[in-house]
Amino acid sequence: MKTSAISGWKSQEGYTITIDLNSSKPIYLQICDSVITQIAMGILTPGEKLPSSRRLSSALGINYHTVNRAYSQLIQEGYVTLDRRKRITINEIPEGKRSGFDPIWVERMKVILSEAVSKGFNSDMIMVKIQSILEDIESTKDE
Amino acid sequence: MKTSAISGWKSQEGYTITIDLNSSKPIYLQICDSVITQIAMGILTPGEKLPSSRRLSSALGINYHTVNRAYSQLIQEGYVTLDRRKRITINEIPEGKRSGFDPIWVERMKVILSEAVSKGFNSDMIMVKIQSILEDIESTKDE
Amino acid sequence: MKTSAISGWKSQEGYTITIDLNSSKPIYLQICDSVITQIAMGILTPGEKLPSSRRLSSALGINYHTVNRAYSQLIQEGYVTLDRRKRITINEIPEGKRSGFDPIWVERMKVILSEAVSKGFNSDMIMVKIQSILEDIESTKDE
Amino acid sequence: MKTSAISGWKSQEGYTITIDLNSSKPIYLQICDSVITQIAMGILTPGEKLPSSRRLSSALGINYHTVNRAYSQLIQEGYVTLDRRKRITINEIPEGKRSGFDPIWVERMKVILSEAVSKGFNSDMIMVKIQSILEDIESTKDE
């Protein structure tokens, strides 16, 4: 909490990748989540490039392989693609043509919602909170 | 691929604890989540008892210590308490008197919401889905 | 915290023995500490009798042997004696004729003081707090 | 009676972790208390690193998991943090901005004070003794 070991990278284009060395969440996952969140928020837009593994790793002061692992995961989940010149490019958002929500996603959502419910928050309070988080995400997008 | 190695325990009172040995999620966390979800759903009600570590572990075919760890975590997070007579008891739900949502919870929610957004689901679709999950959780409660 | 499983016994003479079934502290120790504290506070005075094991155990809703164990400990530590009629009697306070503080006591005190110090309380704050706790203990005594 | 089975670890930086295998106090708690005490004494200073679980365990001749448990507890209580690069680091002392003393701490203090009172030590003697223990703790700090 105190001297939170946070390390960051800021791009010219405006996006940002920060990690917290003290978090229990694996660094490679922090990078993934950071990218995904900013795609959702429209800060990272389709066609935009991410820094190379080496550049990002040295900027963050972490191992080259760790960044690579994050990128592999993002590629594998379809958020980005690796072009011929080895540059990571943000993909188009698939426009909700999916058949539906991923059951694994639903299960995770159910767990996190349950935590709130079992701590005494009612549905309305939760929905309002989620609405505000979603607005927070979407707000940047409209600009 | 694999015949999902699911193991379960069903109580007389109606609740259920199931785990999937093939899941990448740690077993002790699966137990925690299972309990928390059922507290949220009102299947596990305050005052109700959980089976002893040894009994549950043998029923699930897992190690005694693994159950113990799950229970310790639940105790530590305040969902249950350990009676000196040695029965784990579900706590009262604190009735939303909390000052607000835990920032860590909010951050996790933001990440999972972002995943949906960046896969092309818009806010409305997401809200509708969450509403239905919440109703699923709450529905059992009202009975 | 909620329905804190507290059980108690109140004597005609004014002293009180309460235990918390949810505490991680063993019941027999809770009884010992309760008695010792009240001796210190002068609520339990030399010559006074404690209830029989059976009576206290049934009043507290706990096992007979548990009370017995607490009493044995108190006897062994010299706080009380068992008279011919098997009644437990509070001993005289030895009037500080001890050679000094028990090293084990000092070590325990050092640990608990260290906890406060390492949480950012300075010596003065701690001394003031201890003074007030001591006054709380002694206040009843003077009456 | 027994040749007290004491085992220790001495760091280059000057701190020390010793345990007594014959003590009734759990080993993992001895480690915790040892660290907390030395934080309070200023021997362990914020930013300093503790040895890895494996290294300390082999130095102390105890099991790896036992050290691990001690460390987990220290992390959970906020005395240290675990860096993603996997080194346990001493936290900043929160500078007494706490709202007050933890009621559990107060209760423990009351019990230990009562023991002294009921053994015939008066308030002044106790305060003087505590003062000296506190000075013992703080003395190392000022250097």
Added chain:
DNA sequence: GTGGTCTAGACCACC
């Protein structure tokens, strides 16, 4: 190399 998880078997304190 680190810590995290799981299994397994042992002993003890408590009730």
Added chain:
DNA sequence: GTGGTCTAGACCACA
């Protein structure tokens, strides 16, 4: 019988 502690050895995820 219960949970708490300790030991021991295995595998995995992470960096």
